Amino acid sequence: MIEQTLVLIKPDGLKKSLTGNILTRLSETKLEIVATKITRVSRELAGEHYKHMKDKPFYGELIEYICGELHQRRKVMAMVYWGEGAISKVRQLAGATNPEEADPVSIRGAYGRITTKGVYENVIHTSRDKEEAEREIKLWFSPEEIIVDLYPARTVEVNKAKKKVWAQEHQ
Ligand code: IDP
Ligand code: MG
Numbered sequence: 001m002i003e004q005t006l007v008l009i010k011p012d013g014l015k016k017s018l019t020g021n022i023l024t025r026l027s028e029t030k031l032e033i034v035a036t037k038i039t040r041v042s043r044e045l046a047g048e049h050y051k052h053m054k055d056k057p058f059y060g061e062l063i064e065y066i067c068g069e070l071h072q073r074r075k076v077m078a079m080v081y082w083g084e085g086a087i088s089k090v091r092q093l094a095g096a097t098n099p100e101e102a103d104p105v106s107i108r109g110a111y112g113r114i115t116t117k118g119v120y121e122n123v124i125h126t127s128r129d130k131e132e133a134e135r136e137i138k139l140w141f142s143p144e145e146i147i148v149d150l151y152p153a154r155t156v157e158v159n160k161a162k163k164k165v166w167a168q169e170h171q
Pocket of ligand 2: 126
């Protein structure tokens with residue numbers, strides 16, 4: 001089945017300069033990247049992304065982690081991978097949530113760690129299933145940022161919206 005999945009390179013992955021390694025590993029899947037950006041993670045976005053984790057004892061640290069507060073890297077790299085069996089292919093390469101239990105040759109097994117505070121710093125996020133993928137892709141990306149039509153979208157007229165443009169046009 002052709003599907004799409006959200007991948008985040010978390011702040012520890014960026015701080016450890018793992019972007020290239022992770023993209024190379026993910027390219028083994030032959031999936032297509034249909035959206036990508038480096039983005040700041042507000043507390044609001046983090047809370048929405050991890051809303052199913054609210055009751056966990058490590059929730060506070062998890063939010064600090066994804067916001068980049070533990071790594072002085074206040075950003076993540078967000079991507080949408082698209083193609084046959086995308087969700088399970090990417091999850092397989094990512095490995096188990098707990099980096100100590102993850103297959104040592106998986107991304108999390110190779111590069112993840114557990115902090116002394118007990119947070120699983122596991123380098124990447126990947127959607128678990130179709131429903132989670134849809135929720136997360138719609139949370140992290142707008143339709144215009146994705147080069148294929150993944151979900152129905154509508155065009156709205158926005159009046160008096162402000163947007164930044166280059167102060168001088170390119171020559
Ligand atoms: P997933 O990232 O493999 O989908 P989730 O259960 O959705 O795993 O958890 C989200 C994130 O919360 C994990 O990637 C990891 O960083 C952190 N986490 C999950 N379970 C634990 C735990 O038991 N201890 C510490 N951190 C955890
Ligand atoms: Mg999850």
